[in-house]
Amino acid sequence: MVIGHTCTCDQNPLLPALCRVIDVKQETPDVQTYTIQTLDGKKPFSPLPGQLAMVSLLGVGEAMFSITAQGEDYIQSSIKRTGMLTDAFHEMQPGQEIGIRGPYGNHFPIEDLKGKDILFIGGGIGIAPVRSLIRYCLEHRADYGHLDILYGARSRKDICFKEDCLENWPKEPDTSVYITTDVPSDDWDGHVGFVPSYIEEVGFRPEGKKVVLCGPPIMIKLGAASLLKLGFAKEDVITTLELRMKCGIGKCGRCNIGSKFVCLDGPVFTLAELDELPDEK
Amino acid sequence: MTELTQARTEERIREEAKKALASGEVRAVVGWCATRFDDRTRPFFAETAEECDLLVWNPYCINGTAKFALDDRYPDQKLALILRGCDSRAVNRMLRDKQLKRENLYLIGVVCDGKENPICEECQHKTPLVYDVLIGEPAKEQIYPERFRKIEEFEKLSPDERYAYWAAQYDKCIHCYACRNACPACNCIECYADQYRVGWQGKAADREQNQIYGLTRAFHVGDRCIECGECERVCPMHLPIMRQTRKMLKDINELFGSYEGGLSEEETPALGGFRLDDPDEFM
Amino acid sequence: MIISKLNLNKALQILNESAQVFVPAFEVIEDRAAKKSIREKKFLPYREDLEVELEGPNTVKPPKDILFPNVEKLYQYKAAGEDSYIRETLPEETPKILFGIRPCDMRSIKSMDKVFFTKNYVDSYYARRREYVTIVAIGCTETDRTCFCDSMGIDPNTAPGADVMMNRIEGEEAYLLHAQTEKGEALLKNLESLEGPSENVKAIRTDCTLKIRKIPDLDRKLAEMFEHPIWDKVTKGCIGCGTCTFVCPTCYCFDIDNENYGTEGCKYRCWDSCMFSDYTRMAGGANPRPTKKERLRNRYMHKLSYFNERYGETLCVGCGRCIANCPSHLDISEFIEKSSAVDPKAEVYTESIRAAQGKEA
Numbered sequence: 001m002v003i004g005h006t007c008t009c010d011q012n013p014l015l016p017a018l019c020r021v022i023d024v025k026q027e028t029p030d031v032q033t034y035t036i037q038t039l040d041g042k043k044p045f046s047p048l049p050g051q052l053a054m055v056s057l058l059g060v061g062e063a064m065f066s067i068t069a070q071g072e073d074y075i076q077s078s079i080k081r082t083g084m085l086t087d088a089f090h091e092m093q094p095g096q097e098i099g100i101r102g103p104y105g106n107h108f109p110i111e112d113l114k115g116k117d118i119l120f121i122g123g124g125i126g127i128a129p130v131r132s133l134i135r136y137c138l139e140h141r142a143d144y145g146h147l148d149i150l151y152g153a154r155s156r157k158d159i160c161f162k163e164d165c166l167e168n169w170p171k172e173p174d175t176s177v178y179i180t181t182d183v184p185s186d187d188w189d190g191h192v193g194f195v196p197s198y199i200e201e202v203g204f205r206p207e208g209k210k211v212v213l214c215g216p217p218i219m220i221k222l223g224a225a226s227l228l229k230l231g232f233a234k235e236d237v238i239t240t241l242e243l244r245m246k247c248g249i250g251k252c253g254r255c256n257i258g259s260k261f262v263c264l265d266g267p268v269f270t271l272a273e274l275d276e277l278p279d280e281k
Numbered sequence: 282m283t284e285l286t287q288a289r290t291e292e293r294i295r296e297e298a299k300k301a302l303a304s305g306e307v308r309a310v311v312g313w314c315a316t317r318f319d320d321r322t323r324p325f326f327a328e329t330a331e332e333c334d335l336l337v338w339n340p341y342c343i344n345g346t347a348k349f350a351l352d353d354r355y356p357d358q359k360l361a362l363i364l365r366g367c368d369s370r371a372v373n374r375m376l377r378d379k380q381l382k383r384e385n386l387y388l389i390g391v392v393c394d395g396k397e398n399p400i401c402e403e404c405q406h407k408t409p410l411v412y413d414v415l416i417g418e419p420a421k422e423q424i425y426p427e428r429f430r431k432i433e434e435f436e437k438l439s440p441d442e443r444y445a446y447w448a449a450q451y452d453k454c455i456h457c458y459a460c461r462n463a464c465p466a467c468n469c470i471e472c473y474a475d476q477y478r479v480g481w482q483g484k485a486a487d488r489e490q491n492q493i494y495g496l497t498r499a500f501h502v503g504d505r506c507i508e509c510g511e512c513e514r515v516c517p518m519h520l521p522i523m524r525q526t527r528k529m530l531k532d533i534n535e536l537f538g539s540y541e542g543g544l545s546e547e548e549t550p551a552l553g554g555f556r557l558d559d560p561d562e563f564m
Numbered sequence: 565m566i567i568s569k570l571n572l573n574k575a576l577q578i579l580n581e582s583a584q585v586f587v588p589a590f591e592v593i594e595d596r597a598a599k600k601s602i603r604e605k606k607f608l609p610y611r612e613d614l615e616v617e618l619e620g621p622n623t624v625k626p627p628k629d630i631l632f633p634n635v636e637k638l639y640q641y642k643a644a645g646e647d648s649y650i651r652e653t654l655p656e657e658t659p660k661i662l663f664g665i666r667p668c669d670m671r672s673i674k675s676m677d678k679v680f681f682t683k684n685y686v687d688s689y690y691a692r693r694r695e696y697v698t699i700v701a702i703g704c705t706e707t708d709r710t711c712f713c714d715s716m717g718i719d720p721n722t723a724p725g726a727d728v729m730m731n732r733i734e735g736e737e738a739y740l741l742h743a744q745t746e747k748g749e750a751l752l753k754n755l756e757s758l759e760g761p762s763e764n765v766k767a768i769r770t771d772c773t774l775k776i777r778k779i780p781d782l783d784r785k786l787a788e789m790f791e792h793p794i795w796d797k798v799t800k801g802c803i804g805c806g807t808c809t810f811v812c813p814t815c816y817c818f819d820i821d822n823e824n825y826g827t828e829g830c831k832y833r834c835w836d837s838c839m840f841s842d843y844t845r846m847a848g849g850a851n852p853r854p855t856k857k858e859r860l861r862n863r864y865m866h867k868l869s870y871f872n873e874r875y876g877e878t879l880c881v882g883c884g885r886c887i888a889n890c891p892s893h894l895d896i897s898e899f900i901e902k903s904s905a906v907d908p909k910a911e912v913y914t915e916s917i918r919a920a921q922g923k924e925a
Contacts (some may be wrong), residue, residue, distance in 0.1 A: 012688040014638050014820075014833075056831075058643035058650075059824040061478075063847070083847040085480050097648040099641065217850075223730045244846050246820045249685040253817030253836070255842050256862075257852075258787075259870035264683065278790040280852050280862075314915070316893050317774075323893040324801040325915075331914055344892060348803070352855070416567045431598055438596065448595055453604075455625070455634075459805035475842050477821070484819050484842075485809075485834040489669070502854065515891030517624065517807045519602055520594065534671040 005049040012276055013249050016056050019044050022074065022280040027160045028153075032260060033091055034070065036100060043073050044100050048107035050240060052270045053077060054248045056099030060088045064245040064263070066129035067103065068161075076176050078160065080125040104248040105267050108133045108212065108238065110140075116210045117145040121223055123195050123215025125150045127160050127269075129240050138172060148204060150178040152195035152219070156188035178202060181200030196222035199230070206232040213239045217281070224271055234271035241267050241274075241281060253270075257281055285417050290391060293416045294363055297389045298333040301361045305385050308356065311346045312336040312363035320397070324349060325473065336363070337374035338391065343398040345511050347371035348465050356385050365393035367509040369409035370543030371465030374507050377546055379467040392417030400510030400523075409545060429531045430510065432523060448488060451495060453518040456486035460512035460522050466502035466542070473497065503529030503550040507543035565752055566760040569737040575755050576610050582754070583659035583698065585610040586630055590622050590704065607662070614877035618664045619705045619732065622883065626813030627665050632676060632695045635834045638689070638820070644827040653693050653830070662750070663700045664730070666711045668883040670701045678875045679816050689833075698747045701726035704770045710884025710914075712774040712897050718881055721769050728752060731767035740767050763783075774884070776897045779788035779904040783872035786865060786903060793913035794906055795861045798899055801892045805855040806837030808863070808886035808894075814879045817843075838863050864899060873904075 009110030023035035034054075036110055038044050047067045048055070055077060056062035079089050092098075111263055118137065122130040125232040138146045149169055153159040159166070159179065170177045180191040180198045191198060195215065204211075204227075206221075211232060213223050220239055243255040243262045258278045260266065274281070288365050298310040314325035314335045324344045329331045347368045362368065369390060390412025395401040408419040419543040430536065435443065458474065461467040473481050474494055482497070483490045506526035511522045533540050534552045540551050567575055579585050586607045592615075593602045600909045607627045608614060608705045624720035637653040654853055665673075680690035701723030704711070713720055723729055738760060743749040779785065809815040819836035822829050839859050845851045853859050871879035880896060907914065 012652055012654075013685045014688070015652050016639075017649055018648060058641045058648070059827065062820070095645075097643055097645070122730070136816055184565065185753065188865065196716050242846070243852060244844050247818070247833075249687075250683050251679055251685070251687055251816070251818075252820065252833075253838065255864075256870065258790075258865075259873040280858065283567050288814045316895060317898060318893075323895075326800040326849040329914055334914055344801075349800070352800075422801075433857075434596070434598075439821045442596075455591075455806075457720070457806035458809050458840070459803065459807050462803040463891055471841075474904070475840065477819075478847075483823065483834075484821055484836065485823075485832060488634050515805070515807075517811060517889040517891075521598070 002008070014247065016054065016214045017044055017127055019098055021096045021098060022094055024092060024094055027162070028158045029076060030081045030158075031066040031078055031134070031160050033076055033161075034075050034089075034092065035074050036098070037074050039097075041073060043070065045103055046070065046257035047075065047132075049110060049136040050108040050129055051103035051107070051132075052105045052245075052248065052267060053100055053262070054104065055079075055084070055089075055103035055247075056101075058097065058099055061085045062099070064248060066132065066240070066267075068128040068131045068232075069135055070132075072073055073212040078128045099162070102248065104263050106265065108136075108268055110136060111238060113137075113144065113210055114143045115145065117147070117208050119148040119150065119204050119209055119211045121150045121195060121199065121211060121220040122214070123212045123223070124154070124158070125160065126215030126219070126240075127151050128163075131161060131164065131179065134169070135214060138175075139172070145174075145208065147172070148199060149175065150180070150195065150217075151204070152180045152198065152230055153181065154182045155185045156181055157185070157192070194222075195219050196226040199223060199226040204232075206230060207237070211237045214238055234275060237271040238268060239270060239271065239274070243281070283284075286393075287346070288339060288513060290334070290416060293331045293334050294338055294389065297414055297416065298327055298336055298361065298363070298551060299330050301387050301389065302327070302330060302333065307357050307361045310336070310361040310363065310389070311349050313338070313342040313344065313346075322508040338396075340397045343396045343465060343514065345371055345465065345509060347375065348463065348468075350381055350386060351375065354380070354470075359385055359387045361387040361389055364388050364390045364409045364412060365396075366406040367393075367507065369411045370406065370507040371509060372411055373543040373546050373548075374505060375466045375468050377543075377548060377550075378466075378468055378505070380470075383546070388412040388414075390415040392420050392561060398510070398514060400508075400514065403508070403510075405541070406544075411546065429527065429534075432528050432531045435528075437525065445539040447492070447495075450520045451488050451491040452513040454486065454520060455518055456484070456491060456494070457517065459515040459517065461498060462521075463511040463515040464502060465507060465509065465511075467498065495520075495522070499525035499529065502526055504533055504550045505542050506530060508541070512556055565741045566733070566762045566765060567585075567739050567741060567755065567758050568760050569739070569760045571760070572616070572739075573612070576616070577612065578754055579663070579751070579871060580610050580762045582717040583661045585661045585663050585854070586613065586627065586643065587616050587663045589614040604847070607665075608611055609633065609685060610663075616664075618702055621706065621708045622666055622668075622711075622885070623883070624889070625811055626669050626672060626811050626885065627885070628669075628672065628816075630660060630674065631678075631697060632690055632816060635832055636689055638831045638833055639827070640830045642828045652870040655689060657692070659696050659697060659698070660693075661698045661700065664702045665699060665723075665726070666704055666883070667718055667720050667723040668711075669813050670699065670726045671713075671718050671882070673699070674725045675814050675875070675877065675879055675881075676816050678877075698728075698751050699726045700728040700741075700748075701731055703729070703731040703767065705732045705768055707770060707773045708884055709773050710897075711772045711882065711889040712776050712884060713882035715776040715778055715897070715900075716878055716880055717884035719771055721767070728740060734766045734768050736765070738749070738765075740765055770826055770851075772882070773895060776901050777904060778900045781836065782900065782904055783869040783878065785908055786869040787873065787901065789863050789908050790865070791862075792908065793911065794903060794908070795857055797913050797915060798894070798902070799857040801859050802839075802856045802894055803857065803892055804839055804841075805891060806839050807889050807891060809837040810835060810841055811885040811889050813885070819843075832875060838839040838866070863917055864896065867896070868900065868903075876921045908920070
């Protein structure tokens with residue numbers, strides 16, 4: 001009786017599958033990336049870019065995270081330490097059993113983006129969902145136009161996915177990468193400044209271009225203002241929302257904004273869609 | 282002067298409320314307004330002179346008004362409260378607990394005539410103990426001799442009987458926190474019970490969690506209870522909640538002498554104070 | 565089928581043989597210290613010595629916990645290396661009969677069905693309980709002063725979706741029962757031995773006590789009133805407790821948490837309330853609904869507008885329980901009248917005497 005649901009279990013959408021963390025990578029002082037596999041070495045499920053997973057640290061708690069990457073036999077999630085639960089996640093070692101259920105939510109509009117140039121903008125841990133889409137576009141390179149990637153971190157050591165941002169992506173064909181840090185540091189000779197002003201400084205052109213904008217709420221607000229100033233339409237700016245979630249299936253109630261549920265109807269919205277919702281984000 | 286009639290008191294309340302708003306120092310007056318049922322009123326914030334005419338005074342003005350002052354702890358302007366005796370003790374409670382500042386309040390005291398609320402029979406202070414303006418002639422303080430009678434009766438039961446009684450009560454509890462939210466002694470900025478992430482207590486409304494909540498609250502407010510009875514009045518499941526704090530108060534009275542909470546802003550709660558020269562070396 | 569009131573206990577006994585029957589009845593707690601007893605009407609598992617009351621005022625708490633318990637285990641787990649497991653704990657497959665629920669409560673169950681059965685995911689726990697429940701609804705004979713279901717589009721005499729509909733017969737101490745589903749037919753078959761004569765009987769019809777003035781498209785009007793000053797006013801008297809949500813037959817929001825013992829434990833869900841600060845508070849401490857104004861607005865909007873938009877019907881069934889039990893005597897029916905009457909574009913909202921008293925003009 002499960003309609004259009006692609007969760008790991010056949011029946012019960014609230015039941016996690018027991019999985020194992022096979023690798024823990026320290027991305028920054030407060031962000032770790034976990035590579036997750038089922039106990040028999042398979043991929044827990046196949047998410048679309050932008051979808052979410054409910055990750056359960058058995059006995060401690062669970063929370064919703066975006067899935068930042070996937071391979072043949074694994075998915076990856078990057079988690080930033082922000083409180084008691086994420087502190088506990090950061091204690092995990094490879095081999096740790098966890099529960100995982102999902103994927104939840106809608107996804108980035110990979111069909112609508114076809115044939116378009118895409119400007120990816122990420123701030124802080126907000127690069128995690130963006131990365132799932134960047135990886136998808138690179139895997140389906142012929143379907144998409146020019147890719148611009150603008151990423152802002154607090155300082156060099158806070159840059160997530162350093163290999164991708166600093167080495168791999170700049171080498172990709174027809175791809176431009178712009179990295180900025182909020183504060184200067186001795187080990188950083190790149191751009192220094194906040195994301196919104198960097199957007200204006202580069203002066204991206206709106207023609208034929210869609211934007212994917214993810215980051216802390218203040219960056220989304222100011223970044224969106226910068227984009228509008230450059231002539232981008234609200235319909236062409238795509239972002240993701242984060243609210244407290246528990247069930248992931250649009251039933252437990254708390255992640256609603258108006259009549260929409262972030263876990264089910266989101267987390268991906270265009271700025272134009274957000275304008276239609278009550279101001280309670 | 283003779284005792285004011287109900288209608289005259291209501292008139293005076295409206296006058297004082299309007300005066301307070303007209304002074305420009307007060308942003309709203311908290312009192313009671315009518316509802317669609319004649320035997321019910323509701324807490325009401327009058328913010329205009331026109332709205333002051335909606336304030337009522339009748340036997341059904343039973344909700345406490347003082348706790349609403351906590352909704353804005355750092356107000357730009359004063360909040361005026363219509364106060365009965367119990368509300369004035371609630372104000373003292375919150376002033377003493379450093380949750381409110383006196384200069385942020387304008388207090389319109391009304392000598393209470395007792396309301397359609399069982400607790401009013403037990404009232405010892407019908408005249409507000411703190412106010413800026415008083416409506417009515419101060420009434421003589423009364424002694425309610427039965428204050429601890431129910432506790433005495435309850436103490437006669439065996440421990441097993443007492444446990445069974447409270448277990449049945451806490452099986453009914455729906456964990457709605459109405460008792461806490463109505464209680465003027467429950468004035469913490471953030472209640473321990475809302476800190477689910479810390480895990481002091483679970484959210485499930487089962488006997489275990491409900492009892493943890495009930496016991497913790499009773500001990501936390503026990504010596505600061507002002508006996509307004511709001512906890513019991515608001516309980517949708519009719520738990521005799523005040524019996525817990527009354528038990529604490531009874532013990533305090535027996536151990537430390539006569540004590541009532543909220544009589545003044547200066548009083549130290551019996552269990553909340555200490556003396557540097559305390560002869561007991563427990564510290 | 566006609567069953568005399570005298571045979572009611574016998575009918576319940578027969579039904580109780582093959583299923584667990586829940587009926588509205590009085591629970592009594594003796595308070596020896598105060599020398600009194602507290603009586604409360606609620607849905608209780610049937611016993612012969614129960615004081616059953618099908619008519620009279622409605623129960624304080626709705627019967628929703630039989631389908632959606634206050635606390636429900638989701639799974640058990642163990643986190644211990646190779647011995648780790650996650651084991652689903654679906655509810656037992658025990659047939660239950662909900663006997664004597666009101667039309668408002670039946671409508672509530674239909675709303676919960678929409679939540680738990682539609683929009684991509686079926687909730688396995690609710691689905692299991694729902695499958696094993698047979699519902700016998702009863703048309704109201706007596707309504708409380710807070711009953712306003714007919715103003716919300718519900719007929720207090722019929723209960724679409726119930727397996728059996730039961731109505732008092734005019735002028736007689738008997739009930740008229742008819743099956744509305746196959747489950748209902750099977751249930752009535754069990755009671756054939758008690759069938760009474762059925763000539764020229766007429767079911768009693770009842771009207772709600774409280775008639776409120778609600779505009780038909782209030783849901784759409786409210787959708788445009790999110791920033792309206794009325795919210796400041798109507799939410800001021802709220803004390804932010806969860807009473808309204810826990811006595812509401814349609815409040816279905818829940819929390820998920822675990823109870824842990826060493827390396828083992830269970831995940832459970834329990835009722836939650838949108839009136840609590842913790843409900844939407846995020847890990848970093850930010851809260852999109854920081855005060856009771858935002859929380860109560862969300863609750864009223866969910867009942868009267870958001871749910872309509874998502875599921876095509878109102879989520880307030882007019883049972884009046886929140887009105888009867890609110891510690892501050894807030895009244896959703898008054899809000900419905902005020903918001904129906906108010907100018908949706910107004911920048912200032914002042915209570916008027918008529919509105920504050922909520923009386924007929």
